[in-house]
Amino acid sequence: MASKLLRRSGIAVGMVMDQIGFDPDVMFQVGVGCHHEEVKVIQNEWPHCHFIGAEPCPGVDEALKDYPGRVDRVAMSVFEGEAQLFRKGNHKDGSSLCKPINQKADVVLVKKTTMDIAWLLDASKYDNILLWLDCEGHEYAVIAGGTQFMRYVDVVNVELTSNPPAEGWCDPNEVHQELVDKGFWFQWQHTNRFVAGQRDAIYVRENLFDYDRCCCPHERRRWKQLTRS
Numbered sequence: 001m002a003s004k005l006l007r008r009s010g011i012a013v014g015m016v017m018d019q020i021g022f023d024p025d026v027m028f029q030v031g032v033g034c035h036h037e038e039v040k041v042i043q044n045e046w047p048h049c050h051f052i053g054a055e056p057c058p059g060v061d062e063a064l065k066d067y068p069g070r071v072d073r074v075a076m077s078v079f080e081g082e083a084q085l086f087r088k089g090n091h092k093d094g095s096s097l098c099k100p101i102n103q104k105a106d107v108v109l110v111k112k113t114t115m116d117i118a119w120l121l122d123a124s125k126y127d128n129i130l131l132w133l134d135c136e137g138h139e140y141a142v143i144a145g146g147t148q149f150m151r152y153v154d155v156v157n158v159e160l161t162s163n164p165p166a167e168g169w170c171d172p173n174e175v176h177q178e179l180v181d182k183g184f185w186f187q188w189q190h191t192n193r194f195v196a197g198q199r200d201a202i203y204v205r206e207n208l209f210d211y212d213r214c215c216c217p218h219e220r221r222r223w224k225q226l227t228r229s
Helices: 002-020 037-045 115-123 139-144 172-181 217-228
Strands: 026-030 050-054 070-072 081-087 106-113 129-133 155-161 184-193 198-205
Touching (some): 002 155, 026 115, 050 115, 139 155, 155 172, 184 217
Antiparallel strands (some): 184 198
8 A cells, every 4th residue: 555655646746747847857855765656656757857865764775776866874854963763663664753652663773964964965966856755754854954955946745744643743834834934835735644634745936836726725825915915
């Protein structure tokens, strides 16, 4: 089931980028994981696209061998240092810097850094950047720690969860507001999981935002207010 959902995510993001005329030069991916079917989908559609990822979980080296780009073995966060990574019994079920509430997990120490420190130089080499965030509740911290890096980003795919399974999991409102403050617009949502209160959301820069294809009421209202002023 997990791989099917990921593949659907890749297709959804690809469809939106195609509709808004966005041609990615590179995809930065926070949380590569054991399964990265979304990468295969993007690579299929945009064979020239480069890939740079971050995956801190130990023991997934075999799964990363087929990744078509560079994988930095660190956790992205808001500060540089060390962090506890909570690894469930099976990595395909996810690992997180947030402590699970009702589930046992192995705890390992991993290095953490920020997108500003790790990827700013890489970002400056590309024109059209897609950022893919699937970091199990740490999305807000990753965005907040990448203030300079985010200035280069054009499109963001981010997982939002309102029914968190772990302590310290970021709130969707925090993530949304941080992206809005950084100049992004909520274009579309996909891959909804009702039980978890979870969805993926696609945010784009103002010059890419398509009002006619946005069905989010508050973003349409915000756009109207902007165009009237």
